[in-house]
Amino acid sequence: MKRSLLVWIMLLGTFLLGACGDSRMHSQAVYMLVDTSGTYAQEMGKAAKIINYLLATLNPGDSLAVAKVETRSFTEKDIVAKVTFDRRPSQATQQKRAFKARIEEFSKDIHGSSYTDITGGLIQGAEYLNETKAGIKTIVIFSDMQEELGKGTVRDFPIKLDGIRIVALNVTKLGTDNADPRIYLDRLSHWKARVLKAGATDWVVVNDLDNNMESILNTR
């Protein structure tokens, strides 16, 4: 009897120790950059759809942040909403509802910016993701990937994106791209080379948002 009690206590101890393991290594963190410059601001409906997809797919313990790409994006002020979901599913569901409400509020009051600082957003995103200590880190860029920097904005230096997946979404073709597709292809190649050089683990482009949404996340 005493021995079996001891076995149960040991089992419970192991179980509790297991429960105290590092959970962050198995969680995902997603930082979504939403381009609000020029005509791209009109694509906010699609961005909301992607955010809803992320909310539906992410699990308790995962982190999500949505930030806008503006004239200068290397600032916390550009983060529209951020959350680390609770470990309990019921609480995580409540947080997801609140997050959705916050995004809806933001999409109603959107202002187009004059310039597009994607690099600043990437640096800010990498900082956020590294702080979460998540096992899988992803930066989702909802933009045409046409960077336009304002006067005095310096971004031509090597950046660090170690261990981060970069997913470019809805990379629309500009008027000039239609005239010469090489511009579009060069733009994508330039970004691919730049993020991979910065240490990113993967570069993915998803333009078919209706059928290829699952490529956004590296599901467990």
Next chain:
Amino acid sequence: MIDRNSWLFWPDNVALSILTLGILAMLFLYAARKPMHGVIHSVCNLVTQSTRFISRWLFLSADSLRLRNQAVLLAHSQESVASMIDREFERVGNIIRKDMQEFPALQRKLLEEATRIEEDYRRCGEVPPPPPEWVDALESISQLKSGGDMPRKLLEDINKSIQKIHDKTVSEYRRSYEERHKILKGMQPVWRSVDRLMGEMDKKMLTLHSNAKQIDNDMTKFAGMRAKDSKTEHALTVSAFVQLAISSLVMVIALGGAFINYKLIALPMSEMVGASDYITNSLRTSDVAALVIILMEASMGLFLLESLRITQLFPKIASMDDRMRRRLMLASLIFLVILAAIESSLALMRDMLVADKASLMRDLSSSAPAATEGWMSNIPMAGQMIMGFVLPFALAFVAIPLESVVHSLRTVVGVLLVQIMRGLGFVLRFTGVVFRRFARVLELAYDIPIVIPLMVERWVVVLRDNSAVKGQVKSGSAA
């Protein structure tokens, strides 16, 4: 790059190079013939001896394992048959104590009934009518020779009196018969009661008889086991195989139940221990927690059945004194009920979580809320809760097939091991025989490429022998 023709003596003349190489190889093989034959012979001999040795060891081990299996099987079976005989004797004892105790009363009752029947029977005996006393008077009157009308009148009067007496006697006779019939009618329930009592006695005797027959059968089995009868051993082995098959089937069904149980509580467990905690890369803590709960239920069920003496996996529990055993039984039952209640509440929580997530998904996809179906929508929830409460108890009974598996698996694995060892032994023995013959085949195969030098050798030997014979003949003739 390596030249393809680098191995040729004369790359320009391939045929000559190959011929030279062939002759050299032949000469080498011929020179190495004896040592090579020795090597072939030694290797084959080594393989033959080793396989024979291993095969013999396997056969001996199989035999000793079979004896060990037999001993274990018979010991275990003797134990179980002895307990069955014990139980049968206990039953017989109970019958005798309970039913035979009533036998004196029953016998007394039967005796009373028999006495009553006898008395009644005696009472209803037929009473013959008294003989007519006037017959002599009639005879005297009939002998009178004269007297005028006197005798006629007398006879008429007598006739009247006789008629009256006759009527009276007949009515008396009928009344007496009526009474006797009444007595006989009154005997009917007594007869019935006697019949019922006899039936009851018969039934009890029949139960006792069937128990005695069962004991007889068990005793025959027991005697067979004691005598280490091969027929009994075979029957027990077959029975172990059948038992293992049946128990495994029940275990598989129980595993299905456990899986459903697991599915029922895995999601809500994440609410308790967190959904993002992992023990290994793919093993969630909540899944392990759900599994632990199920295993705990199974263990409690095991202890419960063990303390009820239905199973006997733990000798320590079986040898506990009754008070302690009852306490253990109560404790396991309480734990089981608590776990069942926890599981039921987890099932409710699961339903709530699933509904909440479905509602969130609807919100995210901006689709219309699902129409409520009133009380109908509560049926799955109630079903889950009932299942959550019932499944732990159902799982508790897994201890019975588990015990069967544990006991029969020993026999089955033992028999299979013996067969495997014997099979392996046979294969090795056969390999040994093949290698013994193979040595000669290899030697002959080796001689094929060097057939020309061998022919030359034979020719030289014959020539030498001939010259030796000739030399002997010459020296003989000279002498």
